[in-house]
Amino acid sequence: MRVQRFGAFLxxxxxxxxxxxxxxxxxxxxxxxxxxxxxxxxxGFANADNSSWSGAATQLVQADxxxxxxxxxxxxxxxxxxxxxxxxxx
Numbered sequence: 001m002r003v004q005r006f007g008a009f010l011x012x013x014x015x016x017x018x019x020x021x022x023x024x025x026x027x028x029x030x031x032x033x034x035x036x037x038x039x040x041x042x043x044g045f046a047n048a049d050n051s052s053w054s055g056a057a058t059q060l061v062q063a064d065x066x067x068x069x070x071x072x073x074x075x076x077x078x079x080x081x082x083x084x085x086x087x088x089x090x
Contacts, residue, residue, distance in 0.1 A: 017087045024084065028076050044074020 029035050031043040040046025041053060048058045048070040057078075058070040 017090065020083065020087055024079050027079070031074065032076060041072050042075050044072050044077050046072050048072050 027042075030037050031039045033043055033045045035043065038045075041051065041056060048056065051072075057073040059073055060068050061071045062068050
């Protein structure tokens with residue numbers, strides 16, 4: 001009975017957040033560089049210096065040749081950093 005009650009407690013934490021986890025999985029599978037519909041801006045792997053969207057959040061990264069460039073943050077990175085921990089903590 002205790003195990004069943006503990007399982008119900010864990011289910012009560014996960015079930016309200018399940019749509020957000022599914023949405024995160026779909027966004028990740030769609031927009032990362034090896035995904036179904038790779039998008040450099042939404043996926044976060046495009047060079048912002050070569051693109052026209054100046055209002056997007058960027059970060060400085062280092063290329064293989066040692067030069068630095070501005071890269072889009074995209075959706076996946078901030079979702080891993082902020083959304084998923086907040087959902088788990090909730």
